[in-house]
Amino acid sequence: MMVFTVFTALLGAAVGSFLNVCIYRLPREGLSVSRPARSFCPACGSPIRWHDNIPIMSWLLLGARCRDCRAPIPARYVLVELLTALLFAAVALRYLVPGSPGSFVPLAFVAVATLVAAAIVGSFIDLELRIIPDEVTVRGMMLAPLAALAAPEVHRLTPESSVPRLLSVLAPEIAEVSGALPAALREGAGPWTAAALAAAALGTAGLWAFVLPSRTRHGATPRPLRDGLLAGVLSAFAGGMGVLCLLRPDLLATGRVQAFWASTLGMLAGSGLVFTVGFVGSKAFRKPAMGLGDVKLMGLFGAFTGWAGVLESFFIACVLGSAVGIYCLLRFRSRYIPFGPFLTAGALLTVLWPEAFEAVFRWYLGLFVGL
Numbered sequence: 619m620m621v622f623t624v625f626t627a628l629l630g631a632a633v634g635s636f637l638n639v640c641i642y643r644l645p646r647e648g649l650s651v652s653r654p655a656r657s658f659c660p661a662c663g664s665p666i667r668w669h670d671n672i673p674i675m676s677w678l679l680l681g682a683r684c685r686d687c688r689a690p691i692p693a694r695y696v697l698v699e700l701l702t703a704l705l706f707a708a709v710a711l712r713y714l715v716p717g718s719p720g721s722f723v724p725l726a727f728v729a730v731a732t733l734v735a736a737a738i739v740g741s742f743i744d745l746e747l748r749i750i751p752d753e754v755t756v757r758g759m760m761l762a763p764l765a766a767l768a769a770p771e772v773h774r775l776t777p778e779s780s781v782p783r784l785l786s787v788l789a790p791e792i793a794e795v796s797g798a799l800p801a802a803l804r805e806g807a808g809p810w811t812a813a814a815l816a817a818a819a820l821g822t823a824g825l826w827a828f829v830l831p832s833r834t835r836h837g838a839t840p841r842p843l844r845d846g847l848l849a850g851v852l853s854a855f856a857g858g859m860g861v862l863c864l865l866r867p868d869l870l871a872t873g874r875v876q877a878f879w880a881s882t883l884g885m886l887a888g889s890g891l892v893f894t895v896g897f898v899g900s901k902a903f904r905k906p907a908m909g910l911g912d913v914k915l916m917g918l919f920g921a922f923t924g925w926a927g928v929l930e931s932f933f934i935a936c937v938l939g940s941a942v943g944i945y946c947l948l949r950f951r952s953r954y955i956p957f958g959p960f961l962t963a964g965a966l967l968t969v970l971w972p973e974a975f976e977a978v979f980r981w982y983l984g985l986f987v988g989l
């Protein structure tokens with residue numbers, strides 16, 4: 619097991635090196651993750667040699683300075699590589715080691731490792747520039763329903779979990795409606811599901827194009843096309859799955875379908891919670907409390923934690939954010955710190971060690987119940 623964990627950590631360090639490229643390039647105009655192909659020094663523009671691009675080791679051997687211009691290399695580079703290595707090892711211990719809580723589930727490892735990578739990129743960009751790129755959150759939210767279908771083990775669902783219990787309550791009603799439909803409809807679930815997907819996607823695209831145009835008049839803020847695309851994709855997934863469950867109610871008892879709805883409800887809960895808190899905070903303090911980047915980021919996390927995990931991870935984020943915020947206020951007189959990294963910490967702790975932090979959350983709630 620030790621050899622396997624070390625190998626996964628080395629893989630994480632290599633991925634972390636790529637994440638450093640994403641962190642630097644994604645928010646900057648004129649750059650993309652793939653162009654230019656080779657990494658370069660931000661100070662002098664010199665291409666980085668392959669032997670100077672070894673994760674962690676190169677930073678140490680170069681003395682944290684560029685070989686050509688001797689400009690300092692920020693500690694952020696080695697920190698990202700170390701953090702990614704440690705988190706990849708933690709994900710592997712949960713999903714790839716026989717006898718672990720998640721057992722041996724390679725697809726779950728890929729899904730959660732991808733979430734870890736996206737979370738690290740979004741958090742470090744937020745720390746530096748106070749923004750969270752849509753390339754991280756929007757694309758992740760588009761893929762989240764597929765991740766739930768492919769790796770339902772991520773959601774740790776049991777018959778006593780909230781979503782399976784809700785679906786079991788709704789199943790008889792849905793089965794009754796399904797039984798009243800013509801047999802031809804119920805036997806042609808595939809084509810009807812495809813039709814529902816297409817109708818949902820086209821309907822949302824049409825709504826975005828004509829009712830909420832991306833180009834508004836009188837200086838209004840343009841609505842990003844990618845937000846409309848996100849709404850279309852998610853509506854297509856949910857609409858198609860809804861039609862499929864109506865035509866095949868027996869699917870409601872399957873783990874993959876339950877995980878899909880757990881992911882969808884978690885996404886809505888995550889985005890809705892942060893949006894509501896931000897809206898109320900903006901009205902109360904008469905200044906922006908949370909950005910839409912935080913809303914989308916928590917939507918992505920909610921797709922992996924489920925709605926109950928949203929509450930736990932948001933609680934952890936608030937505790938950590940309050941502690942760091944008080945320190946920064948007393949030490950640096952700074953009243954603003956980005957909340958994205960704390961949302962990331964709360965979500966990843968909830969995903970990787972759910973039993974421990976669920977127990978802590980229940981203990982905390984129990985303090986108020988006893989009052």
